[in-house]
Amino acid sequence: MRILHTSDWHIGRTFHGHATLDALRGVLEQLTAEVRAHEVDVVIVAGDVFDSATPAAPAYALLSDTLRALADTGAHVIVTSGNHDSAARLGFQAGLLRDGIHVITDPGTVGTPVTIDDVDGPVHVYGIPFLEPALLRHLWPGVRTQHDALGHAMQLVRADLAARGGRSVAVAHCFAAGVEPTPHLERDIQQGGLDIVPLTVFDGVDYAALGHIHGRQQLSPHVRYAGAPLHYSFGEGDKPRGAWLVDLDADGLAAVQWLDLPVPRRLVTLRGPVDELLTDPAYDDAREAWVCVEYTDPLPQRDPLRRLQERFAHCAKVVHAPVGAPVAEARSxxxxxxxxxxxxxxxxxxxxxxxxxxxxxxxxxxxxxxxxxxxxxxxxxx
Structure with missing residues (x-):
């Protein structure tokens, strides 16, 4: 069985005030073409489908169009909710969806898989929606942290799998131990967002398809993040965009390969004095890119964003980063x-x-x- 693992579409998100819906539509159309070309059997979307709990109508339209297009390839589609999604809004139409499309948002269904058969027998896909510990205590007494919640969820998965037998995939949205540190990760932890879930939580399944981290990461051969299909910050500019193609044979995990997706507009960060950035031909190749400028003039410049956008139409961020700035005065x-x-x-x-x-x-x-x-x-x- 061939599985495509993607996540963190963040439909409706803006990039420094610029809409991304059209760019994302193009990438998801290419993803659908790759699903058809590679004869994918199952497409997994591991959370953060929308960027907001209250997405606008065009975001719903893009999701509906994409799910229908994926199902038209003949693949099953399994979608779980992430921390950015409203489980109620994402899941309200789950019962009305056509056969082959499964939207999993209810924690009460954890431990009940979507089972898909191939020539080697059944593959059980256990979708785990984002688990908010404070909202689960009535359902799972004693749960206080993400570690507790995912640990209990995977206990339910392993118990069900022991009774059913066969191969298995878990889908979750969390921070797993071993994730490459990023400012985004550290900020979420410091603000009480998601706490770290040990990798051992995902023992017992053939593959764990994770979401929440926007860059691809391999934490172990069978535990991976696919990342987001678009770049949503300049800090992600050096990370490729794509999805994992996962092959299961009769014995379990057989192979995993990375599938690149197109980058509609590349991201670059330029550093130097404003006048140099405006005139030096060395920066000509950045004219069509999303541009972040760190200008090094000793003093703040007047209206730098407008001036820089005259050369770089897609300059989206400007930061004053003077070279050799004096050490900050200790006194306030x-x-x-x-x-x-x-x-x-x-x-x-x-x-x-x-x-x-x-x-x-x-x-x-x-x-x-x-x-x-x-x-x-x-x-x-x-």
Whole structure:
């Protein structure tokens, strides 16, 4: 049996304020073509189908069109909900879907597989929707963390599998131990999002198709993330987009290969002074890319995004990253102002605060002295 493992479509997500729906539609159309070309038997979507719990109508239309197109290839389609999805909204029409399309959003169904037969017998696909521990305590007493929730879910899977026999696939949406650290991962953990689930939780199945991480990752031969089909941040720009093709033979996992998907618009990060970025021919090849600029001018520049978009139409992010910026003052701005004894010290404290550590220059100090002198003369004449 051949399985295509994808995840994290995030239908409806924007990229720095720009819509991604048309780009995603093109990628999902290519994914459907690959499903047909590679004679895939089962397509798995491991959560975060939508980017929002309240997706707009065009997001529903893209999902419906894609699910129908995938089913038209002859493949079974199994979709689970992720933490970005509303389980109720994603699952409300599950009972109305055509044969071969399964949308799994109810934790009460965990441990009951979608069973698909091939020449070697049954393959049981256990879809595990995103499990919110606080909402499961009435159903699974004692569950307090993601580790608890996934651990209990996989106990149900293994118990059912022991009774049924055959090959098996688990589908889950979580942070699994061994994931490559990213700012996104660290931020979610620090804010109380998803906690780490040990890899041993997924013992007992032939393959674990995971979602939530936006870059492909192999945590063990049988536990993998497929990542998102589009780049949704500049931090993902160096990660390929695609899906895993998973082959099961009569004995279980036989082979896994990566299937590349097209990148509608590549992402690049440029670094240098604004004037150089606007004129140097070396940056010509970035004109059609999504561009993040880290400009290195000592002081903030006026309206840098608009100026840079005149050359890079798809410049979406601009960051001031001066080279050799002075080490940040240990004291707060309020403390520096309170400690100021002269006008020069007061103005210097203000400029350090608003100019990335750049205080009074020699010319500015001379100008301030002249202004102070004129003020003293004016007061004497008055």
């Amino acid at each position: 701005y309020a403390e520096r102002v309170a400690a100021a004894r002269t006008d020069h010290e007061l103005v210097d404290a203000f400029l350090v605060h608003v100019r990335e550590g750049e205080g009074l220059s020699e010319a500015e100090a001379e100008m301030l002295t002249e202004v102070q002198g004129e003020r003293v003369r004016a007061e004497a004449l008055a």
